[in-house]
Amino acid sequence: MRVLWLQSGGCGGCTQSLLCSEPRPLFDELRDAGIEFVWHPALSLASGADVLRVLEDCAEGWLAFDVLCVEGAMLLGPNGSGKFHLMAGSGRPLSEWVARLARRARWVFAIGSCTAYGGLSANTPGNPLEARGLQYDTNTPGGLLGADFRSASGLPVVNLAGCPTHPGWVVDTLEKLALEGLAVSYLDELGRPLFYADQLVHHGCARNEYYEFKASAKKHSDLGCLMENLGCKGTQAHADCNQRPWNGAGSCLRGGYACIACTEPGFESPGHAFQETPKLAGIPIGLPTDMPKAWFVALAALSKSATPKRVRENSEADHTVVRPAVKKAGK
């Protein structure tokens, strides 16, 4: 399976993240699954005119490829000129190359949230870069390719959303394709593969006991739950970050900071400070999406009143100050 990769209005961090793929080195992992790069800007030898020839051949249908991976938002500004990113050496807007190549690709992948939904500019008033996602403008279908776009395989753009995307999300989706293809039923309403988007970041969070008892962190580095005060959206964000570790044993929550829901369109402008939970009458506004609010408030009040001393004290410290009790002998 042949993968062509292009980068535009983004940070390149999804490729850097991909290179962290484990346990096997990325190149071995992909090669043995029958996946190769036609060209990747960060990894391939070919440069300059050689690359433009390859891209032209792919765009004209003379050189076959299977997957077009695009990393970074499409920048159509200023004034629709695309001049915010003319692909080096070609003098043409990168978005134009993407539109041409997408028509030839069997599958089109948006690598990362800015490719999927448009990124920081698209979520800033006035969208100064005139940025668009491949098939979304934030959470509205559309984008560069349009809501009706289907690649040669009949699928809409596959949105490997995340900022950055997890290496496993990319590798597993490519390997799924190579194994048996991909059906629309494998994607959620926002085009994300269900194998990671049918979970919540909350699932498997190491702070779950603090969540259960609403024992909340008050300041950075506290061990408690980050939902009540420090802006955590793990109960609403679709991703398996606490079941599929990052960089060995990590996740945002394990790193001590809030989930900012980076797999969701619009995460860049939440309408409040990222590290603060907006509240109404002392109750967080962003409660779990599928739980009746009154029940949540009632349960929270109940669990707060039942919080063990251990959980309460540890939640406001950066290390365990009260250990779980050890059962005494003979009891």
Next chain:
Amino acid sequence: MTRIVLGPFNRVEGDLEVSLDVEAGQVAAARINSPLFRGFEQLLVGRVPEDALTIVPRICGICSVSQSAAAAAALAELAGVAPPPNGILAQHLVMATENLADHLTHFYLFFMPDFARAEYAGRAWHGDIAARFTAIKGSAASPALQARARFFNLTGFLAGRWPHTLALQPGGSTKAMTPAERIRILALLREFRGFLETVLLGDTLEAFSALASEDALSAWAAGRRADFPLFLQAATDLALEKTGRATDRFLSYGAYGLFAQGLWQPNTIPQGDFLRGAVDRLNTAKITEDTRHAWLADSAPRPPAQGETIVDADKADAYTWCKAPRYGGQVVETGALARQVVAGNRLARDLVERHGASVTARVVARTIELAAVVPAMENWVRAIVPGELFCTPAKMPESGESVGLVEAARGSLGHWLSVKRGRIERYQIIAPTTWNFSPRDSTGQPGPLEQALVGVPAGEGAPPTVQHVVRSFDPCMVCTVH
């Protein structure tokens, strides 16, 4: 004279276009175009100051932590807080992990594959290098990726993940290291040290760090079977120690309390064949940015604290989205070589005193840092006291101005911040590659890479020397055009 346009110039972070005026087989003039505009300086305006910690890492996927650290430093100054000792050590560890991993990525994935090019077939070293460093398929690629991924497991413990962590805060780190993690982190550092010593160097880090001159380096490399000595064999054969000289003025903001800050520049009166120089105290008041040849509104060169970023996409004579930063009006180079020359590393100084900056010196300087910083990291981990504070709370004032200066892998990174009524009023960034790949300024002085390319062979039938010179800077284009 013919003009050659090279692009997409790949195996750099981001997109890059290099225009060369070629005369008699040599570069007569070079113009560097950073063709992608990112606009972060506008996108940050109006946000609450702490939001910068979430937004600025996303300027760059390869120097993400450095951007975090610069923002955290600026916010710390604004709030008047300082991290506790554990917090400082944790920040150093995360920064060093990214910087060293970037050096490794540069060497194995971005820089070395050019020596495997068919143009070099027949050179004594070509067979070995092609087997080892051919892009993606060479035998070194997977072991290097493995070492890199394992080394980045440090960030899983220290910062949740990489890239784009929110662990670095003005008051320290959100992640307090547990006693168990401290042991695992030391084990990961030993594993990385093992890779560097057996695969990259073929010697201990300490033995490499003891090399103090070009002669000592040559003697050390002779007959040694490892990846870095293999590079030196090719580099010496191609005289890359005499290739890619820029201005020989070096800027560093200083790193980890280990490498001093300052500006190294040559003495005005030359002494013999050797370039002698001295380090001046860093004076950030001398820093300005010039927009003459950028697609940005013209103005007199401005200090970044008064900087503006206003798009003017149709400006005549403009050829890049990159501004031209200058220090006291002069063109300066930044990066690992600059950092080591300013810090007084003897090998880096000797290379520069003999030949000026070069492809070889820039690559050697990164290896100097790999060898010097891993032992420092081991010491920082030992110095951490689990149970003591990692983070001091920081309260932002309603208004104020501040600066955050750090050293990213690629050199000096500065964030200039102004806050008014609780919101960001101005946020100006000068990234390392903005210095190195800057265009001409109002007085017509070309930027460092533009100077380094002059005289290099180019055009039909020329060896791929231009590729080496450009990549020797390890450019990060997405940062450049923030």
